[in-house]
Amino acid sequence: MAELGLADHLANGPLDTAELARRCGAHAPSLRRVLRELAGMDLVRPAGTDAHDLTAKGTALRSDVPDSVRSSIRMLGEESFWYAIGMLPATVREGSSAFVKRYGHLYDHLAKNPATSSMFDEYMTRRALTFTVALAKRCSFPSTATLVDVAGGKGHILATVLHANPQMRGILFDLEHVAAHAERTLAAEGLSDRTEVVSGDFFASVPPGGDVYLLASVLHNWDDEDAVKIMRNVRRAMNPGGRVLILEVVLPDDETPHLGKDIDLRMLAIFNGGTERSREEYAVLLGQADLTLSDVVELSADASLIEAVPR
Numbered sequence: 001m002a003e004l005g006l007a008d009h010l011a012n013g014p015l016d017t018a019e020l021a022r023r024c025g026a027h028a029p030s031l032r033r034v035l036r037e038l039a040g041m042d043l044v045r046p047a048g049t050d051a052h053d054l055t056a057k058g059t060a061l062r063s064d065v066p067d068s069v070r071s072s073i074r075m076l077g078e079e080s081f082w083y084a085i086g087m088l089p090a091t092v093r094e095g096s097s098a099f100v101k102r103y104g105h106l107y108d109h110l111a112k113n114p115a116t117s118s119m120f121d122e123y124m125t126r127r128a129l130t131f132t133v134a135l136a137k138r139c140s141f142p143s144t145a146t147l148v149d150v151a152g153g154k155g156h157i158l159a160t161v162l163h164a165n166p167q168m169r170g171i172l173f174d175l176e177h178v179a180a181h182a183e184r185t186l187a188a189e190g191l192s193d194r195t196e197v198v199s200g201d202f203f204a205s206v207p208p209g210g211d212v213y214l215l216a217s218v219l220h221n222w223d224d225e226d227a228v229k230i231m232r233n234v235r236r237a238m239n240p241g242g243r244v245l246i247l248e249v250v251l252p253d254d255e256t257p258h259l260g261k262d263i264d265l266r267m268l269a270i271f272n273g274g275t276e277r278s279r280e281e282y283a284v285l286l287g288q289a290d291l292t293l294s295d296v297v298e299l300s301a302d303a304s305l306i307e308a309v310p311r
């Protein structure tokens with residue numbers, strides 16, 4: 001349903017199966033069987049002979065609603081991500097990612113597959129919405145500060161922070177093929193004059209001269225050794241008196257149920273060494289990059305804001 005965009009096609013009212021199949025490019029008799037199952041799941045409901053309407057629950061699969069889950073469902077069902085989860089038993093047996101064995105490192109895979117890459121960026125953008133607004137509200141930035149969004153993706157987080165802080169400037173840093181998207185996002189947001197987009201590899205260096213360095217959903221993709229390399233480059237680049245903001249899940253130390261433990265298994269499946277961490281683990285990691293963890297605030301079920309300052 002997410003992949004075919006059925007909810008978007010049904011957004012303006014019921015359609016009969018033949019018309020819906022035509023609009024989403026599907027085989028009508030096959031689609032009819034899918035719709036029968038979806039009706040049983042209360043995602044669509046019959047609306048006359050061989051026609052269907054969207055239910056309230058199905059509306060969450062529209063692309064244009066505030067809490068849309070379409071991009072995350074698409075990402076889960078995308079061929080390589082689906083493979084990663086299906087192969088989790090093999091990954092657990094061997095201790096190395098079956099995904100990496102088949103597709104290579106995620107970011108090399110995305111660089112070679114533009115359709116998957118744009119699906120991933122869309123998913124990251126949606127995912128960030130829940131905590132970006134909280135981030136922009138919670139952080140008081142000096143008006144003249146420059147924020148460097150390290151591995152900032154499409155620029156969606158930077159755009160929200162800059163809109164909330166009209167005097168601030170921003171630098172978005174990411175791999176070349178992602179930076180090109182970010183440039184378009186920031187231009188569309190009317191922020192070209194306050195932003196600079198820089199492409200590069202954070203294992204080599206990150207843009208110098210920032211007052212605030214933001215790393216959102218970056219460190220959990222890497223093992224401790226790589227995460228420390230990235231943080232050392234940030235530490236080297238930052239202005240005196242600067243600070244670091246890390247947005248990640250922070251795992252509880254006990255056995256309480258936590259969404260982070262589920263996300264951690266996705267990291268296990270997709271990356272060699274990718275992992276969620278506890279507060280103590282972040283403190284140790286930051287210490288190795290000559291930084292001190294100064295505060296942790298939970299922003300949403302799957303993101304906390306970890307603040308660090310030079311030691």
Ligand SMILES: C[S@@+](CC[C@H](N)C(=O)[O-])C[C@H]1O[C@@H](n2cnc3c(N)ncnc32)[C@H](O)[C@@H]1O
Pocket residue numbers: 107124125128150151152153154157173174175178200201202203215216217218
């Ligand atoms: C999980 S995404 C997070 C994007 C964004 N910060 C967010 O929260 O939506 C990780 C980002 O790291 C970038 N990245 C991966 N390897 C990189 C490298 N070696 N140098 C710079 N950026 C890299 C990817 O292109 C991707 O945009």
